[in-house]
Amino acid sequence: MMNIKIVGLGGIGSALLEFVGRYLNYSDFTGVITLVDGKDYKQKNSERQFFNQFGNKAQSKEQEIVQRFRNLNVKSFPEYITQKNISTVIENGDIIFVCVDNHITRKLISDYASTLQDVIVISGGNDWIDGNVQIFAKEGGRKIRPSLTDYHPEIEVPDDRSPDTMSCEELAKSEPQLFFANLSAAIIMSWVLYGILTSKEVPKESEIYFDITQLSINAVQRAVPEN
Amino acid sequence: MAKITKEYLEGKTIAELRKMVVHDFGIPGMTKKRKSVIIQAIMKKVNSGKKSVGKGASRSSKSVVQHKPVTDIKMTIESSITNPHKAFGNKATTKIIVACGASKGKFAVAGKTIAQIKVMLGEVLNIPKGFPQAMVNGKKVDDSYVAKKGDQIEILKPAGKKGFEWIIHHINGYVFECPNLIIGHPHPHQ
Numbered sequence: 001m002m003n004i005k006i007v008g009l010g011g012i013g014s015a016l017l018e019f020v021g022r023y024l025n026y027s028d029f030t031g032v033i034t035l036v037d038g039k040d041y042k043q044k045n046s047e048r049q050f051f052n053q054f055g056n057k058a059q060s061k062e063q064e065i066v067q068r069f070r071n072l073n074v075k076s077f078p079e080y081i082t083q084k085n086i087s088t089v090i091e092n093g094d095i096i097f098v099c100v101d102n103h104i105t106r107k108l109i110s111d112y113a114s115t116l117q118d119v120i121v122i123s124g125g126n127d128w129i130d131g132n133v134q135i136f137a138k139e140g141g142r143k144i145r146p147s148l149t150d151y152h153p154e155i156e157v158p159d160d161r162s163p164d165t166m167s168c169e170e171l172a173k174s175e176p177q178l179f180f181a182n183l184s185a186a187i188i189m190s191w192v193l194y195g196i197l198t199s200k201e202v203p204k205e206s207e208i209y210f211d212i213t214q215l216s217i218n219a220v221q222r223a224v225p226e227n
Numbered sequence: 228m229a230k231i232t233k234e235y236l237e238g239k240t241i242a243e244l245r246k247m248v249v250h251d252f253g254i255p256g257m258t259k260k261r262k263s264v265i266i267q268a269i270m271k272k273v274n275s276g277k278k279s280v281g282k283g284a285s286r287s288s289k290s291v292v293q294h295k296p297v298t299d300i301k302m303t304i305e306s307s308i309t310n311p312h313k314a315f316g317n318k319a320t321t322k323i324i325v326a327c328g329a330s331k332g333k334f335a336v337a338g339k340t341i342a343q344i345k346v347m348l349g350e351v352l353n354i355p356k357g358f359p360q361a362m363v364n365g366k367k368v369d370d371s372y373v374a375k376k377g378d379q380i381e382i383l384k385p386a387g388k389k390g391f392e393w394i395i396h397h398i399n400g401y402v403f404e405c406p407n408l409i410i411g412h413p414h415p416h417q
Contacts (some may be wrong), residue, residue: 103388124387130329130353131387153360154385185387209384211329211353218329220381223365 003031004193005090006097007081007109008127008191009057011182012124012189013037013099014050017061017189020097025069026198030074035061036089038080038163048179079163092116095196097189098123098148103158103226110136110148110155117141120202122192123148124185128178130211133188137202145206145225184210231273233261234264244269321376327352327359336380342370345382354382 004020006013017035024033037057040051053060058076065074077089090112092094098109106123113119113136121136134152139143149156188208195203205219210224236244242267248257254268322333325344330352336344339360345354360383361368374380 051301101388103386106386126387132328132384134386148386151360151383152386153386160388181387181401214329214353216329216331218326220326221365 001031001097002029002093003091004033004095005036005054006033006096006099007036007089007105008099008101009035009037009049009061010039010045010099010176011048011179012126012185013097014057014061015183015186016097016099016124016189017065018050019186020193021069021072021074023066023190023194025071029197030073032075033065034075034077034089035065036077036079036081038078045063048177048182081108081161082164083108087110090116090119093118095193097120097122097193099189100184101125102160102162103140103155104160104162106148107158108162112148113138114143120196121148122189124189126177126181126185128176129181129213131181131185132210133185133192133208135192135203135206139202143201146222146224149223150205156183179214180212184212231269233266233270236269237262241265290341323374323376323378324379325352325380325382327354327382336374337376337378339374340370340378341368341372341374344380345370346373352382359383359385 004024004194006017009017013035021033035058039057040056041051041054041060041165043054045051051057051060052064056076056078058078062074062076065072068165081087081089086108091131094115094116096109096119098106100106106125109121109123113121116138119138121134123134123136124210125131126173132139136147137143137144188210192208203219204221206220206222208216208217239247240340241262244262245258248265248269252269252272254272257265257268260268268388312369320335321337323336325332325334325336325348327348332351334348334351336347339347341363345359345361348354349356361370361372362381362383363374363378365379
């Protein structure tokens with residue numbers, strides 16, 4: 001059985017859950033959707049994030065989604081994903097949506113997924129008006145799409161910090177983002193899921209870039225590095 | 228074709244005239260001229276009574292041009308172009324696909340190095356400053372690689388992260404945090 005993990009329920013993750021949750025609720029999907037986030041929803045998040053109640057993001061969204069989409073089996077994991085707990089969250093056969101705002105966590109998930117036999121990682125990120133979605137996949141122990149770090153040295157050697165190591169003051173500092181950029185990343189990630197569920201294949205394109213001001217999307221096929 | 232008069236030509240758009248001047252009249256050097264100049268050139272050609280068929284006239288397929296009989300013998304001239312890319316008015320410039328993130332296009336960059344291409348197309352393709360890796364036909368190359376016909380070039384764009392790039396400045400014991408919209412751009416505080 002295929003399970004879905006959504007890591008990060010901020011600007012991208014909360015939007016993605018709206019799209020994906022609604023679609024899966026009316027599909028024949030029988031797996032479990034696990035929501036992962038250690039952060040809380042606060043008033044200031046209303047500008048870009050979908051939520052009905054304050055408190056831990058994973059738990060708040062779980063409570064909300066189970067009432068709205070009654071066919072779904074939703075669980076929450078109200079912690080940041082870390083080296084210590086990642087093996088309890090991510091499992092073989094998962095589809096993992098990475099909707100975080102730091103490269104440290106992207107690398108952590110990519111590296112851990114590299115140790116699994118069958119896994120699909122769909123990672124979205126955005127800057128102010130542009131962003132990208134990456135698809136990393138393993139099938140039968142073989143890497144069939146590049147990892148999140150293969151073509152991205154900035155993820156391979158991240159210069160940021162994991163949210164679990166940051167102080168409350170640092171976490172409270174919100175960096176400006178554009179709601180539409182978050183939505184764009186979430187929409188493209190949902191396209192990827194739709195493609196996988198309907199065609200039973202991972203898209204050949206492993207990276208999709210978008211730019212809101214240029215009104216453009218560019219999907220790129222990349223070879224899996226040999227080593 | 229309708230009778231060619233100045234009024235008839237003035238009723239045409241500039242795009243139509245540019246097509247006509249090349250394809251129907253075979254007059255070179257007119258594709259970037261103003262409407263009045265093109266009309267003048269066509270009228271000159273028409274009035275000279277030497278209207279000829281440009282090479283481009285038969286670009287799409289074979290064409291048949293009937294000439295007035297000089298004697299009682301009817302004559303037919305048939306011509307075809309085997310290399311349409313060399314047809315009159317077509318520039319045979321090699322263009323190469325260059326992409327960076329969501330931006331993509333075909334550009335005349337054959338013979339230029341990756342370093343030159345990054346500078347040349349920096350603004351057009353929104354290439355991040357710094358040292359983004361370039362790929363040619365899926366393989367990583369360095370900045371000295373010279374682009375050639377058939378290459379597909381991609382300048383790797385860093386993954387989206389979050390909002391602006393923030394720079395932390397420490398000046399005289401004070402900490403300043405400023406959004407840096409252009410990565411690598413020196414900030415006034417520095």
